[in-house]
Amino acid sequence: MSLTDKLFILFGGICALLGIASAIGFALSRKVTSENGRATVDNLNARIKAWWVMVAIFALSFGLGRGVTVVLFALTSFYTLREFISLTPTRGADHLPLVAAFYVLLPLQYWLIWTDWYALFTILIPVYGFLLLPSLAALKGDAEQFLLRVSRIQWGLMLTVYCISHAPALLTLDIPGRPREGFLLLFFLITVAQFSDVMQYVFGKLFGRTKVAPVVSPSKTVEGLVGGGLTAVAAGAGLWWITPFTPLGAAAMALAIVAMGFLGGLSLSAVKRSMGVKDWGTTISGHGGVLDRMDSLSFAAPVFFHLTRYFYT
Amino acid sequence: MIDLVLIGLTRFIVGGQAQWIGASPETRQRIYFANHASHLDTLLIWSALPRPLRGTTHPIAAADYWGRGKVRRHIALKVLNAVLVDRATQGPPGAALAPLRGVLAEGESLVLFPEGTRGTERLPGPFKSGLYWLSQEFPEVELIPTYLDNPSRAFPKGTFLPVPISCTVRFGAPLLRRPGEEKEAFLERARAAVGALASDPVL
Incomplete structure (x- = not known):
């Protein structure tokens, strides 16, 4: 069986599962009467609908190949980091570290996957990001809650860029x-x-x-x-x-x-x-x-x- | 075409979701007055308005920023429908309001930043009196308090590049005029109406 055949079977299977889920969701929405149950079922159906979209996006990117898949995960990291930083309090002096995180470290991490540079991929953020970000923050001369601020940005980067990037990095394994x-x-x-x-x-x-x-x-x-x-x-x-x-x-x-x-x-x-x-x-x-x-x-x-x-x- | 690119970029980098809390997006004549924290503010409010409102709403933008450079000037005047005002205007009090009166006299809407300059705090600073004079001269125009959440974090004063931090635009309930209200009291009430739309800070 070729790789394409396998992917067709797999995504076909996922679509069948989602089809069943949609049918159950529809049946439940006709049966439910209580207000509490209605909210749960509506949320369930919204979730199932969103799953169709997410599966379609992944199937498309898999079909278009490695480059598109790496870009898809880079965008996922971008959005998750944006969500993380948006809810995390930052100060004006954090602007430069944030610029470095979003516009330098994030693209660089995914470029390293694209070029299959394993050695640097594993240490870019935990070592070089770890040293760069506090340096940039310190240059601004704002000591207020310094350790807390640099920790938050580092943690967000580790979680949303470093960790998530290990998923598309599977494509580089030989x-x-x-x-x-x-x-x-x-x-x-x-x-x-x-x-x-x-x-x-x-x-x-x-x-x-x-x-x-x-x-x-x-x-x-x-x-x-x-x-x-x-x-x-x-x-x-x-x-x-x-x-x-x-x-x-x-x-x-x-x-x-x-x-x-x-x-x-x-x-x-x-x-x-x-x-x-x-x-x-x-x-x-x-x-x-x-x-x-x-x-x-x-x-x-x-x-x-x-x-x-x-x-x- | 440029407007779609601008809206796409704004959504991608800072989101800019609109939340209509006390008013709904209608095509009636309004003055939206907002806190001012960054050069993104004009763009944020403009992109948060539904398309039919965008064409008839004119943000007031500082000529010393938005009028500088051909591209920026073109975007301000032709895409954002902005009215450029010179913050250094000398002359009789209220002279700087002339172009704003022009817009209102034609029946169109305005976006104002009554602080006059970008602040760094979560809550807006003291308001300048322009909003008061305009509200007196055009009593039928609805006054909509507007709060911009986060642009001071996404694009703080003195930086060159915005970072991706989600911003929201909240439109509150119309500020009602009270007969005989003093200028200072009105401006303070307007400021409080904007501040009331701010969310609680996370520590």
């Missing part, structure tokens, strides 16, 4: 005997991470009782986490045939993605809570901001990248 199959690894990562989020939401809504972290994220439940997580691990194992992993290996990889994704969602909920907001933005109808959809992926991508790189290349 797996023996499997040329150009980075797309399938990327598909595996995104599908498992997002499917886990969706199934945790579904199991949580249906069976959720025990809250995992009531203070940080009131919507996360043990029932949702276990049910959704196990379903996503099973889905990951079922996708073993598109990866270099064995079925058991694929299950283990999926488990790592699910675990990191859960921790990412939890950590970013804590960040949102500390800022007094519920969502990162309003860009994706029903979901909130782009970062609300990318939180789990940003924690899962670097771990999945390194596990794959260490064990399979």
